[in-house]
Amino acid sequence: MAEYEQKYKAGLEKPALKLSGFFRDAFSEGEDGLPVFRMYIDGKWIESSGREVFPVDTPIDDSVVAYAQKGNDTDVNLAVSAAKAARPSIRNIAAIDRIEMFHDCAEIIERYKQDFVDVLTIEGGKTRRDAEGEVSAVVERMRMTMEDISKVSGEYRPGDWSADTRGKIAIVLREPVGTVGAIGPFNYPLFIPSAKVIPAILSANTVVVKPSSDAPLSQLLLARAMDEAGFPRGVLNVVTGPGSIGARIAEHEDVGMISFTGSTDVGKEVARRAAGKSLHLELGGKAYAIVLEDADIALAAGKCVIGSLRNAGQRCDAVSAILVVESVADRFVEEVLKAMDRIRFGDPRVEGIDVGPLINRSAAERVNSLVRDAVEKGAVLLRGGRYEGCYHEPTVLDHVPRDARILWEETFGPVVTIARVKDEDEALAITSRSKYGLDSCVFTNNFYRMWRIAKAIQAGSVTVNDFPRHGVGFFPFGGVKDSGLGREGIGYSIEEMMVLKTVVFNLEPARLGKSERPRRR
Numbered sequence: 001m002a003e004y005e006q007k008y009k010a011g012l013e014k015p016a017l018k019l020s021g022f023f024r025d026a027f028s029e030g031e032d033g034l035p036v037f038r039m040y041i042d043g044k045w046i047e048s049s050g051r052e053v054f055p056v057d058t059p060i061d062d063s064v065v066a067y068a069q070k071g072n073d074t075d076v077n078l079a080v081s082a083a084k085a086a087r088p089s090i091r092n093i094a095a096i097d098r099i100e101m102f103h104d105c106a107e108i109i110e111r112y113k114q115d116f117v118d119v120l121t122i123e124g125g126k127t128r129r130d131a132e133g134e135v136s137a138v139v140e141r142m143r144m145t146m147e148d149i150s151k152v153s154g155e156y157r158p159g160d161w162s163a164d165t166r167g168k169i170a171i172v173l174r175e176p177v178g179t180v181g182a183i184g185p186f187n188y189p190l191f192i193p194s195a196k197v198i199p200a201i202l203s204a205n206t207v208v209v210k211p212s213s214d215a216p217l218s219q220l221l222l223a224r225a226m227d228e229a230g231f232p233r234g235v236l237n238v239v240t241g242p243g244s245i246g247a248r249i250a251e252h253e254d255v256g257m258i259s260f261t262g263s264t265d266v267g268k269e270v271a272r273r274a275a276g277k278s279l280h281l282e283l284g285g286k287a288y289a290i291v292l293e294d295a296d297i298a299l300a301a302g303k304c305v306i307g308s309l310r311n312a313g314q315r316c317d318a319v320s321a322i323l324v325v326e327s328v329a330d331r332f333v334e335e336v337l338k339a340m341d342r343i344r345f346g347d348p349r350v351e352g353i354d355v356g357p358l359i360n361r362s363a364a365e366r367v368n369s370l371v372r373d374a375v376e377k378g379a380v381l382l383r384g385g386r387y388e389g390c391y392h393e394p395t396v397l398d399h400v401p402r403d404a405r406i407l408w409e410e411t412f413g414p415v416v417t418i419a420r421v422k423d424e425d426e427a428l429a430i431t432s433r434s435k436y437g438l439d440s441c442v443f444t445n446n447f448y449r450m451w452r453i454a455k456a457i458q459a460g461s462v463t464v465n466d467f468p469r470h471g472v473g474f475f476p477f478g479g480v481k482d483s484g485l486g487r488e489g490i491g492y493s494i495e496e497m498m499v500l501k502t503v504v505f506n507l508e509p510a511r512l513g514k515s516e517r518p519r520r521r
């Protein structure tokens with residue numbers, strides 16, 4: 001274990017947040033010298049009405065690095081009232097100006113990129129590369145707002161196509177739902193809520209964000225950047241605190257839509273509370289990778305390893321179990337182990353580290369219990385398998401039996417899980433038994449098999465010859481079965497944040513459109 005400890009205790013300084021002066025309104029210094037962040041409501045940086053805070057830990061060494069406000073129902077009500085009052089101010093800004101404001105905001109984020117990267121690394125334990133990728137994705141998302149807005153058009157319906165509406169025309173408008181409640185998970189704490197905030201405000205909605213308590217700070221940095229970019233007060237509000245805040249937002253009568261990303265269980269609870277509202281749910285996933293005998297085996301193995309380990313496996317679109325056809329399985333495993341040799345595990349602040357810690361200790365314990373369960377039931381442990389604190393070693397399991405929990409439950413950790421199957425049909429039978437249906441992928445060089453499998457798998461997306469990735473959302477994504485409802489993506493999320501309004505014009509006063517069918521001679 002000593003060698004293992006060396007790997008992640010890289011002799012670096014104790015993790016600490018040191019932010020640029022630009023963010024100084026967002027926090028003050030607490031008695032212990034650590035930053036105490038405020039919430040952003042109605043354009044002001046305020047404390048919770050209950051005057052309570054909660055600690056924000058870093059998974060790097062499990063120490064407290066900051067405090068955030070422990071918001072409550074009163075704070076949610078305040079944020080929703082501010083959001084409601086701000087609706088006219090965002091509607092009065094022309095779409096082209098809203099786009100420009102997002103472009104300005106993208107520039108501000110780039111200017112303070114290092115602050116965003118540091119916060120993501122420290123509060124979430126992300127490697128530098130993963131944190132930089134997340135910040136760049138938000139910048140790109142803001143720069144691609146023209147693509148979103150191109151979806152916001154209306155329709156003209158000539159009424160004389162129906163006897164009922166003869167003499168009328170209708171214009172179908174797309175209007176904002178009003179206020180969107182955006183509830184986000186810990187794994188992409190900056191990007192995921194941003195991918196809700198951007199289309200919501202672009203389509204002239206106002207927003208109340210509830211970030212994950214495990215990683216609440218990057219959304220506050222985003223609020224500071226949006227404030228600087230000139231978004232009117234009340235258009236964006238960020239309330240930090242426990243899950244009960246999310247529940248309150250979900251049921252609040254002045255919130256018109258809930259866009260939730262998180263686990264399936266919480267998503268179902270949110271859906272119950274948000275009954276009657278527009279609802280978008282991005283929930284848990286279990287992406288199976290199917291590797292067939294005619295695949296490029298080295299390519300498949302390399303992709304499956306990265307797909308399983310990126311962001312320490314804490315991705316809803318992570319490759320979560322690999323179903324490899326028996327005849328090529330030995331060769332595949334050999335290539336997987338070669339790819340694993342290139343993976344560097346340790347303190348995420350160290351340049352070149354690929355896999356850092358998980359979000360907290362209980363996450364590492366949960367992942368390890370899945371690994372132990374598989375081994376007890378007969379899986380062969382080829383690499384890793386140990387954990388300490390928040391760190392779980394990158395692990396490879398082969399011959400995972402059908403009754404192992406890891407074949408069915410979300411892993412959300414750095415494990416390459418390999419189950420051997422007889423053929424394509426057996427692989428498909430396993431995917432169809434899963435309660436999840438978010439992502440999947442297949443490795444084969446046969447066009448007809450690609451197509452047959454892509455059609456057969458019940459999932460929101462099927463990727464051929466690569467691991468699934470939602471990335472910046474240029475391709476739409478979302479789930480079926482227990483993985484969610486609705487689709488996110490550039491030009492897709494915005495569609496769900498608008499409601500149709502039909503404006504009917506009666507043309508009779510102008511003696512238009514009432515022509516009758518000529519009588520048959």
Ligand code: NAP
Nearest residue numbers: 185186211212213242243246247262263266282283284316
């Ligand atoms: P989570 O525990 O479900 O939490 C998600 C958010 O919901 C957090 O902000 C949480 O607040 C809040 N919350 C908790 N209880 C609530 C309640 N009763 N009502 C309303 N909100 C409540 O999920 P997580 O552990 O942060 O994230 C991991 C999960 O997200 C995985 O299952 C992953 O697959 C999924 N995910 C899905 C996608 C996708 O695109 N489909 C993308 C990323 C992640 P607290 O943090 O304060 O508890």
